[in-house]
Amino acid sequence: MTKSMKFTEAKLEQAFIDLLNKEGYSYLSGEDIKRDSDEVLLKDDLREFLSKQYTSKSITIEEIEKIIRQLESYSELDLYSSNKAIMKMISDGFVVKREDRNKKDLFIHLIDYFESDNNIYKIVNQLEIIGNEKRIPDGIIYINGLPLVVIEFKTAIRENTTTHDAYVQLTTRYKRDIPRLFKYNAFCVISDGVNNKAGSFFAPYEFFYAWRRIDGNEDDVDGISSLYTLAQGMFNKYRLRDIVHNLTRPL
Secondary structure, eight states: OOTTOOOOHHHHHHHHHHHHHHTTOEEEEGGGOOSOTTOOSOHHHHHHHHHHHTGGGTOOHHHHHHHHHHHHTSOSTTHHHHHHHHHHHHHHOEEEOOSSTTSOOEEEOSSOOSTTOOOOEEEEEOOOEESSSEEOOSEEEEETTEEEEEEEEOOSSSTTOOHHHHHHIIIIIIHHHOGGGGGGOSEEEEEOSSSEEEEOTTSOGGGOBOOOOSSSSSOOOOTTHHHHHIIIIITSHHHHHHHHHHTOOOO
């Protein structure tokens, strides 16, 4: 691809999905997910991860459901505080009291940060979410059923359409209409295929930055090449886990 190529939003979305497939992410259409229309967690993935990860600790079904209920209990009304609390749980882990009080408390990590990497990575598009209004984010990256990254594309073909429009879509319309999704958000990506930026959902637009290198050992890139750099660099599975673990907790 050349730097001058431009995509429709649908083609840009598909191009990014293809790049993430090469990084080891499974693709799933939101239309194929069976769930209540207001749910944003992929609960079956979270259940599967916890069950396998804590088999040796004999984690019970009820203990897994207790964890899910705890995550869902945070309010969307104070979105920043809820996101801060949930991201601390995701980054640092947390204690779960056992059903059997004779057993030692469980210390839970919702993501496997070790080399074993027993995580479930998915890129989901066309997930219809009903909140105050219906919204369909362009892309959501899930780890173990947690919607950690939300992606919004805007085509560079249309005049006067920019990544700032994608930013407004996320932080104004989506925040108003589907705040539940952002309780679990580590960061967002805004892209028109040529300009590709990432930043905190709670940050001003000027604090969204391009990921210009894959691993820090090569020259900076711009334009369409930065879409590849974003996928192969920021969304390398090891690097994404490191970002979530160490760099995304709100202050």
